Amino acid sequence: MIRIVLPFHLRTLAHATGEIELAVEETPTQRSILDALEARYPMLRGTIRDHATKARRPFIRFFACQKDLSHESPDAPLPDEVVSGVEPFMVVGAIAGG
Amino acid sequence: MSGVRVLVGTKKGAFILTSDAKRQKWDVSGPHFAGWEVYHLAGSRVDPNRLYASQTSSWFGQVIQRSDDGGKTWHQPGTPPGEPTTTPDGMPMGESNKFVYDTSPVTGKPLTTHMWYDGSQHPWEFKRVWHIEPSLTDPDTVYAGVEDAAIFRSTDGGKTWHELAGLRGHGTGPKWQPGAGGMGLHTIVLDPKNAGRMFVAISAAGVFRTDDGGKTWAPKNRGLTSKYLPDPTPEVGHCVHRIAMHPSRPNVLFMQLHWNVMRTDDGGENWQKVSGNLPSDFGFPIDVHAHEPNTVYVVPILSDSLHYPPEGKLRVYRSRTGGNEWEPLTKGLPQSDCFVNVLRDAMCVDSLDSCGVYFGTTGGQVYASADSGDSWNAIVRDLPAVLSVEVQTLA
Numbered sequence: 001m002i003r004i005v006l007p008f009h010l011r012t013l014a015h016a017t018g019e020i021e022l023a024v025e026e027t028p029t030q031r032s033i034l035d036a037l038e039a040r041y042p043m044l045r046g047t048i049r050d051h052a053t054k055a056r057r058p059f060i061r062f063f064a065c066q067k068d069l070s071h072e073s074p075d076a077p078l079p080d081e082v083v084s085g086v087e088p089f090m091v092v093g094a095i096a097g098g
Numbered sequence: 099m100s101g102v103r104v105l106v107g108t109k110k111g112a113f114i115l116t117s118d119a120k121r122q123k124w125d126v127s128g129p130h131f132a133g134w135e136v137y138h139l140a141g142s143r144v145d146p147n148r149l150y151a152s153q154t155s156s157w158f159g160q161v162i163q164r165s166d167d168g169g170k171t172w173h174q175p176g177t178p179p180g181e182p183t184t185t186p187d188g189m190p191m192g193e194s195n196k197f198v199y200d201t202s203p204v205t206g207k208p209l210t211t212h213m214w215y216d217g218s219q220h221p222w223e224f225k226r227v228w229h230i231e232p233s234l235t236d237p238d239t240v241y242a243g244v245e246d247a248a249i250f251r252s253t254d255g256g257k258t259w260h261e262l263a264g265l266r267g268h269g270t271g272p273k274w275q276p277g278a279g280g281m282g283l284h285t286i287v288l289d290p291k292n293a294g295r296m297f298v299a300i301s302a303a304g305v306f307r308t309d310d311g312g313k314t315w316a317p318k319n320r321g322l323t324s325k326y327l328p329d330p331t332p333e334v335g336h337c338v339h340r341i342a343m344h345p346s347r348p349n350v351l352f353m354q355l356h357w358n359v360m361r362t363d364d365g366g367e368n369w370q371k372v373s374g375n376l377p378s379d380f381g382f383p384i385d386v387h388a389h390e391p392n393t394v395y396v397v398p399i400l401s402d403s404l405h406y407p408p409e410g411k412l413r414v415y416r417s418r419t420g421g422n423e424w425e426p427l428t429k430g431l432p433q434s435d436c437f438v439n440v441l442r443d444a445m446c447v448d449s450l451d452s453c454g455v456y457f458g459t460t461g462g463q464v465y466a467s468a469d470s471g472d473s474w475n476a477i478v479r480d481l482p483a484v485l486s487v488e489v490q491t492l493a
Contacts, residue, residue, distance in 0.1 A: 093158070
């Protein structure tokens with residue numbers, strides 16, 4: 001089970017509280033878990049990744065295991081700790097603005 | 099009992115202000131979509147309970163919200179309230195967020211680049227919806243003006259959006275460029291007497307008109323002068339801030355240009371300057387009295403470098419002569435130490451008798467006049483910076 005932590009505004013939009021747990025059948029990658037997230041919470045489409053290109057939005061970051069994975073390939077396997085559910089995959093809004 | 103519903107978009111959410119026809123006591127609800135920028139809310143003329151809102155964020159992108167009960171509850175179109183938010187059968191929910199530029203060959207030759215600040219060509223990139231304009235006849239049909247400048251239409255109540263690509267593709271697109279606030283299509287004016295005609299305004303490109311329901315478009319900027327351009331009278335490139343029309347006289351439009359207040363009497367074919375005795379002809383909003391087609395309102399701002407009222411006095415200026423002769427309206431407005439701005443979509447009028455006039459400021463005040471501008475009161479004083487103000491006159 002993949003654990004995903006969303007920022008406040010996306011939890012509100014998804015009517016979700018706390019962490020989200022997702023079963024991902026494919027090899028867990030950024031792309032596959034975000035596909036699974038958007039399938040379960042379709043209102044999040046376009047809020048994390050561009051609707052058309054699927055590129056990460058500029059002010060969104062992906063953290064896990066104390067590392068910034070934002071610039072990793074979306075098809076790279078995720079760390080074992082994320083795959084096993086020991087560590088969450090964190091979707092983070094960049095700190096900026098007022 | 100008649101009344102009004104004022105829809106206020108701010109930097110940190112939406113607020114709905116309601117009153118009876120006296121417009122003296124107000125109820126305030128909100129924030130809706132707390133923490134998000136709400137560029138604009140608008141209600142259908144044919145179904146006043148149908149509202150649309152543009153909820154947007156530099157972080158999380160664009161969300162369209164809809165209310166079917168006058169703003170009491172909201173949902174993303176395609177995800178009805180109370181229904182599961184999951185899609186076990188792959189229903190295309192979430193499509194209401196999807197604003198994708200049309201690149202299909204069927205619709206002509208939509209452009210992929212426009213002029214960037216440095217004069218180079220830059221790809222069109224969707225950022226947000228600036229303005230929502232519901233159809234005059236169908237509550238499920240609604241237009242959206244977006245940044246980077248384009249117009250989209252939904253015919254299913256906001257569930258899906260499709261670009262009217264003939265605007266970007268008509269030929270002058272490579273010459274459009276962003277103003278300081280971005281390259282937004284911020285104004286959509288529908289002609290109530292000609293279903294095929296509408297006007298849009300883009301910063302910084304100018305005014306465009308379609309006569310065939312959005313399939314083909316042409317620039318309508320003859321007579322505009324923009325002294326900040328190397329050629330002050332180009333076909334496109336003008337930073338038009340706002341245009342407004344009285345529904346009884348759709349060939350007459352008024353414009354707040356970056357500098358200059360303008361008027362056309364022939365549907366945009368020719369524009370004339372009507373700034374007259376204004377203390378500054380820079381500003382953002384402009385609107386027309388509901389019952390007097392020659393009565394026009396603007397809020398002069400000192401300059402493009404100094405976005406606050408001249409002399410620290412917040413004054414609405416009214417012309418009862420269709421321009422050129424303007425009188426300051428000050429009763430109830432701060433006349434010292436006031437340095438707020440009033441943005442382009444933040445002024446509107448109701449259609450009660452006498453006409454109500456409303457505007458919101460970057461300082462978070464929403465002012466209302468129930469007597470055509472003669473006197474003003476603040477409905478609220480401490481909202482986040484106001485981005486837009488719309489009013490619905492309720493039967």
